[in-house]
Amino acid sequence: MDDQNYTVEDLVTDPSFVRWVKGSDPQAQVFWENWKKQHPEKSTELQEARQLVVALYSFNKSNVAEANPQEINNSKNYIQRKILDQSAKSAKPRPARQLIPLTYLRAAVVTLLIASGLIFWWINSASNQLIYQTGYGETKSITLPDQSVVTLNANSSLRTVEIWQDDQPREVWLTGEAYFEVNHLAESHDKRFIVHTEVIDVQVLGTKFNLRQRRNQAEVVLAEGLVSVNHSEDKNYQETQTLRPGDRLRSQDKQLIISQVDTEKYSSWRNNRLYFEEQTLTEIAERLQDNYGLEVTFEESALAELEFTGSCPTDNLPLLYEALSVSLDLDIQQRDNSLLIRKSQK
């Protein structure tokens, strides 16, 4: 447009001009400050246009009502609950049966025979269980029938059935620790993916999370997506907790407690790193026992309460011992599968 013919309307309807007046765009700022200098004869139009923009913004501002944080949060919870409910019901109903003309009856009978054979084989094989296991210090990556990937940490096992059916939720049973990357399924499937453990059940759509169940305690750390968790005994989902990315849920006695964490650190074992953050030696000892089968003994029970933050490669425990010794002034000795921790003897 020819600058000379710029009218007030031209200016007011120019998005870049509006951004300049509102001070929301440095680029527009440079352009219009410059324009102002080059067109002193347009200062009246400029002035009026500016007043109009500010006035229009202000009038609207005085009229708007905003959602408050509580409304935003409530609605979010409502939506998440609904989505989980619906996905539970979303398995498509089978198409209604149609009347078959008599002439097709023979073909139908034959088909039926073949089908029943198939169903028999299906049921039979479906009951075949698959069990994946890892030993101490070992991790394993498993691809499930739906292409979801599970990485099993050391000394853990995952159980499932060989064939999964579209109208059934996908179910696996875990003891130990694993990282789940669950595939999202198409509309025609039951979308649920349920991980059962001794303590809790985790219900999932498509998502990534770390689940650890040891010593009658469970911990879920959600990296992506949406999961809901309930106690294994709570079959009616009375006290379901919904997790958002970044949430960590721990089962403590009968309670499920949520806090926010750096999720990367909880699945660092997948990249072969052991990571501890302000954890007591008791917790570290438990970890060593769970993952490596090491029996840890403290010479004085007070030592067990010391806290440590640090990491080491999963295949280099001596480095961890060294870090612990130096930072907490300890002496650590390993003999076969037992570890003795005592105060530095120096």
Next chain:
Amino acid sequence: MGSISLQSDYQHWQQLRQGSPSALEAIYDKFFPELFRYGLQLVSDRSLVQDTLQDFFVELYTNAAQLSEVQQVRAYLYVCFRRKLLLRQKSVAFTPESQPLDFSPSPEHQLILQQLGEQQMNRLKEALLNLTDRQREAIFLRYYQDMGYEEIAEVLSLKKVKYARTLMYRTIAELRQHMTKHASSLTLYSTLFFISNRNTYYK
């Protein structure tokens, strides 16, 4: 402005179509507040707006597989939400309830408003009331929600982007006309008032 945010809206949209719950959450976090604000401009019933908006997001997810590929995610959300709200409340008009000015503009804006003067402000308010609902909505979308003409055209179901621009141009011209028309029939007092500010108002 906003090329980065546009791109990520688009990416979230693509992920949502594949059923990603975290994409829905990202879209929710970004758009819930502004859609809520928009809804309250259309109807005054706060709980109706909230309920409709909730169901709208749930449906977005449950129908994710049927969602079409859209470039203007924001405008698309406005259009669909507006339609849904319209279905639930038979009469939707863009006549937000007027409230007293209870916000404080930035010092710079305050100064500009002072220069405009109270009388001119009132005249402008009056002029706004004489506009059609559609014009008022366009002004809200443009000057408050910072929408571009492409988005406005889509929200107001205009066939071409340039119609949105024309609508806005005409609206601004009408507002100015209304303001100057009244300015010409002023009492002596306000004439004097305007003379003292004349460089502001007259070319």
